[in-house]
Structures are given as structure tokens and as C-alpha cells.
Amino acid sequence: LLMKMPKGGTLINTARHEVVHEGQILEVFKEKPDFCYLSDVAPKNAEEIKAFLGDKYMKRAIFTQKKMGAQTLEANNNAGVAAANQIVDFFEKGVTKFQLNPFPSDESPSKKAKTA
Numbered sequence: 001l002l003m004k005m006p007k008g009g010t011l012i013n014t015a016r017h018e019v020v021h022e023g024q025i026l027e028v029f030k031e032k033p034d035f036c037y038l039s040d041v042a043p044k045n046a047e048e049i050k051a052f053l054g055d056k057y058m059k060r061a062i063f064t065q066k067k068m069g070a071q072t073l074e075a076n077n078n079a080g081v082a083a084a085n086q087i088v089d090f091f092e093k094g095v096t097k098f099q100l101n102p103f104p105s106d107e108s109p110s111k112k113a114k115t116a
Helices: 022-031 046-056 073-093 109-115
Strands: 010-013 036-039 061-063
Touching (some): 022 036
16 A cells, blocks of 8 residues: 555654554555655664654654653543543534444434434
């Protein structure tokens, strides 16, 4: 899939290293001179990527020294509270604001709640 990215495409990974096929990243760098990769989780082959890119490292690939997101107790608590509120709103009120895959209009939770 990475080879199908548009010209000048940049992949940004803020999740975890398992989300990206790390072995393919170096191959994409070799095949696509316009490909860029930014991650707050350095891939296991980061040193190999740095060696291949040479002086273009930090222009085409940037890896932070440590994971940047949700690393404090406050951030984790806030994320948990937000998720809990979204789940309660979904089940109590049928709120689908944060839903990724919308229901067909005749199957929405709010309509089912009214007919049940």
C-alpha cells in the first residue's frame, strides 16, 4: 500500500510501530525519492533508514526520541473520561458524532431506541 501513496506523500504514524510494515518503509524510501515518514515511535530499523537517507534524514524521516502522545497520568485520565462520556452518550442518547462507520439511516440507535 505504501508504494501506492501519491507523489509527495507523507505517512504520519502517531499510534505504534506495529501499525506500519516496518520492513517496507526502507523499500519505499529507496523506490520513492519523494516519500516522507514522520513517527513518534522509531521503527526497529531506524538506524538502517538513517544510514540510507544520510543528510536527508530529518527532511524525509523524523522519529522522536520517545513516544509523545498520552504519556502523562492527566492525558490518560482525560482520554478515559472522554471515551466513557462518548460511550454513555451513544447508548443513552444515540449520539454518533464520533462514529467512524455510520449506520444506515433506518438502523440508527436513536430510531431503534424510540421504537423499542
